[in-house]
Amino acid sequence: MTSQDCYWFEDMAAGQVLHSARAITLDRDAIISFAREYDPQPAHLGEETAKDSQFGLFCASGWQTGSTTMRLIAETLPIAHGGMGAGIEKLRWLRPVRPGDALRVEIAVLATRPSASRPGSGVVTYRCTTRNQDGEPVQDFTTTVLMPRRPAAA
Amino acid sequence: MTSQDCYWFEDMAAGQVLHSARAITLDRDAIISFAREYDPQPAHLGEETAKDSQFGLFCASGWQTGSTTMRLIAETLPIAHGGMGAGIEKLRWLRPVRPGDALRVEIAVLATRPSASRPGSGVVTYRCTTRNQDGEPVQDFTTTVLMPRRPAAA
Numbered sequence: 001m002t003s004q005d006c007y008w009f010e011d012m013a014a015g016q017v018l019h020s021a022r023a024i025t026l027d028r029d030a031i032i033s034f035a036r037e038y039d040p041q042p043a044h045l046g047e048e049t050a051k052d053s054q055f056g057l058f059c060a061s062g063w064q065t066g067s068t069t070m071r072l073i074a075e076t077l078p079i080a081h082g083g084m085g086a087g088i089e090k091l092r093w094l095r096p097v098r099p100g101d102a103l104r105v106e107i108a109v110l111a112t113r114p115s116a117s118r119p120g121s122g123v124v125t126y127r128c129t130t131r132n133q134d135g136e137p138v139q140d141f142t143t144t145v146l147m148p149r150r151p152a153a154a
Numbered sequence: 155m156t157s158q159d160c161y162w163f164e165d166m167a168a169g170q171v172l173h174s175a176r177a178i179t180l181d182r183d184a185i186i187s188f189a190r191e192y193d194p195q196p197a198h199l200g201e202e203t204a205k206d207s208q209f210g211l212f213c214a215s216g217w218q219t220g221s222t223t224m225r226l227i228a229e230t231l232p233i234a235h236g237g238m239g240a241g242i243e244k245l246r247w248l249r250p251v252r253p254g255d256a257l258r259v260e261i262a263v264l265a266t267r268p269s270a271s272r273p274g275s276g277v278v279t280y281r282c283t284t285r286n287q288d289g290e291p292v293q294d295f296t297t298t299v300l301m302p303r304r305p306a307a308a
Contacts, residue, residue, distance in 0.1 A: 038221040040228055043237035046248040054237045054275070055301060062239060063221040070217045074194055082163040082195035082207045085216060121208070148208055 008111070008150035009122030016109040020072040021131065023102035026060050031099055034064040065103070065139050066091065069130045072105040072121035077126075083145040091141040095132070102133040110142070114149075117146035121146045160234035162304035163266070163276030165226040169261040174226040177256035177287065178213050185253055213250035219257070219293050220245065223284045226259040237299040245295040249286070258286040263294065268303075275300045286288075 028046075035044035039061035043053035050058035077083075097103070106129045115121040124147050130139040182200075189198035193215035195206035204212035230235075251257070262281045271276040278301050284293040 034221075037225065039224045041233075043236050043238070054238050054300060061221075061224065063217070063224045067188075067215075067217040067221060069217065070193045071191065079195075082197050084197070084208050085247065088242065088245040088246055091245060093239065093241055146208060 006078045007147065008080050009114075009124065009147040010150045012109055012112045012122070012124045012147065014109055014111050018076050018107040018109075018136070020076045020105045022075075023104045024068050024072060025100065025102040026064065026068065026097060027098040031058075031060045031064065031097075034067075035061050038063055043149075053098040055096075057096055059098055060101075062091075062139070064092040064131060065097050068103055068141060069105055069128060072103065073107065073128060076105060077107055079145070079147050080150075081119050081148050083147060085143050085145045087143070088148075093139055094146075095136055095138045097132065101138070103130050103138065104117065105130050115146065118146065119149075121148055123147075160232045161301065162234050162302040163268075163278065164304045166263055166266045166276070166278045166301065168263055168265050171229050172261040174230045176226075176229075177258045178222050178226060179254060179256040180218065180222065180251060182253040185212075185214045185218065185251075188221075189215050192217055201299070209250075211250055211252075213252055213254075216245075216247040216293070219247065219284060220249050222257055223259055223282060223293060226257065226284075227261065228284060230259060231261055233299070233301050234304075235302050237301055239297050239299045241297065242252045243296040243298075247293055249290055249292045251286065251292050255292070257284050257292065259284050269300065272300065273291075275302055277301075 032046055042049040044061045047058045108127045111125045113123050115123050125144045127142045129137050132138050185198055198215045198220050201212045212254045238304050255289040264278040267277050269277050279298045281296045
């Protein structure tokens with residue numbers, strides 16, 4: 001992807017909403033594989049171990065939902081030279097993500113402003129909602145990212 | 155691991171601090187592999203592509219730092235039947251995680267209270283700080299998890 005296909009700070013405005021072009025499905029094996037490496041707790045390791053979990057429900061690690069969301073963000077809002085995020089506010093896991101769930105994201109721009117400390121960049125705050133195939137929100141957060149300003153035309 | 159080796163709600167108290175017994179090192183290949191799947195932005199895909207990133211620095215995806223932190227939390231605070239987290243407050247990526255950085259976590263319990271809606275559970279709020287091999291914080295967040303209460307002795 002060239003910088004021409006990417007978003008610059010000037011392309012962003014409060015009220016803008018972007019939707020991922022595709023869904024990513026978390027199948028059973030992918031959920032267990034992620035859990036073995038990053039979140040080996042009973043609820044995420046398979047149907048059998050999940051019976052011994054607090055809610056008795058086999059579901060994906062919230063960090064897998066978050067990481068998969070990041071993948072969809074990178075495709076939906078490809079930032080020239082890549083975005084730099086300093087953090088996340090109020091990350092919420094709203095519903096369990098079950099095997100076979102197909103996730104999509106919606107990015108709603110809340111605010112934009114030039115960076116005071118970095119003249120070549122702007123600061124963009126957006127809310128990202130991840131939904132399953134039934135349109136139900138499974139995760140929600142707000143984040144602020146640094147985006148480069150488009151270079152002046154030659 | 156049996157439930158006897160795990161933490162129950164009654165084992166937790168404000169002021170308690172737990173440290174991971176080991177570090178997890180994020181090497182170059184692991185950073186690129188995670189980025190290809192979850193965060194394919196220039197800064198995370200290798201030294202060459204990182205030169206074209208906003209800060210020009212090759213570093214791990216924040217979501218890899220977060221997921222690796224979850225692994226260390228699961229080992230450091232293994233919760234009976236597994237913890238259930240509803241979300242994360244103020245996740246901050248404080249410093250870049252570079253290839254070869256060895257991450258450890260510190261879990262500082264901020265508050266505990268019985269759950270009003272779930273009599274068999276308690277609510278524990280803790281702050282988790284992830285540090286590199288030089289002791290510098292690379293990530294910080296606060297979270298609240300549901301933990302089961304220890305069953306009455308038979």
